[in-house]
Amino acid sequence: MxxxxxxxxxxxxxxxxxxxAYESILSKHELYSTGTTGTRIMEQTKLQLHRFKSGPLGGDQEIGALIAKNLMDIVIFFRDPLTPQPHEPDILALLRLCDxxxxxxxxxxGTAEILIHGLERGDLNWRTLIHEKENENK
Incomplete structure (x- = not known):
C-alpha cells in the first residue's frame, strides 16, 4: 500500500x-510525505519515505495528484484545526480528493490508529483489488 x-x-x-509506534507495520509499505514531515520521520525512525515539497510550497498538491490518479491508498494528515493555515484551499482540495x-x-x-490496525488485519485489501482491476483495463 x-x-x-x-x-x-x-x-x-x-x-x-x-x-x-507503528514502524514495524509501516516498514512493509511505500511511504510518502510532505517535506519537513518526512525528514523528521526519517531522522527518528528507520523508515524511508519519498518526500515531496512542503505543504505550503505544493506538497499537498503533489500528493493530491497521486490521489487523482488512484496512486495513493491511505492519507494520514495530522491537521492543526486551531491554527490558521495560509494554504487552506490546498488542504481542503486534498481532503475533497480523498472523498x-x-x-x-x-x-x-485515533483515526490513524484504526486505519493502521485495519491495514495490518487486511481490511484495506480492497485497494489492491482496485489496482488489479485498473491494470486489467490498461
Missing part, C-alpha cells in the same frame, strides 16, 4: 511518534 503522511507544524511531533476517490483519510491520531 502507498501511504502519505502530512502534518501541520503543531502536529509534526505527534505524527513522528505515531510513525515510531472523491474513496481514499481512507485520518486527520487525527
Amino acid at each position: 502507498k501511504i502519505a503522511f502530512i502534518a501541520h507544524d503543531g502536529k509534526k511531533a505527534d505524527l513522528v511518534n505515531f510513525a515510531k 472523491v476517490y474513496s481514499i481512507p483519510l485520518a486527520t487525527n491520531m
Whole structure:
C-alpha cells in the first residue's frame, strides 16, 4: 500500500511518534510525505519515505495528484484545526480528493490508529483489488 503522511507544524511531533509506534507495520509499505514531515520521520525512525515539497510550497498538491490518479491508498494528515493555515484551499482540495476517490483519510491520531490496525488485519485489501482491476483495463 502507498501511504502519505502530512502534518501541520503543531502536529509534526505527534505524527513522528505515531510513525515510531507503528514502524514495524509501516516498514512493509511505500511511504510518502510532505517535506519537513518526512525528514523528521526519517531522522527518528528507520523508515524511508519519498518526500515531496512542503505543504505550503505544493506538497499537498503533489500528493493530491497521486490521489487523482488512484496512486495513493491511505492519507494520514495530522491537521492543526486551531491554527490558521495560509494554504487552506490546498488542504481542503486534498481532503475533497480523498472523498472523491474513496481514499481512507485520518486527520487525527485515533483515526490513524484504526486505519493502521485495519491495514495490518487486511481490511484495506480492497485497494489492491482496485489496482488489479485498473491494470486489467490498461
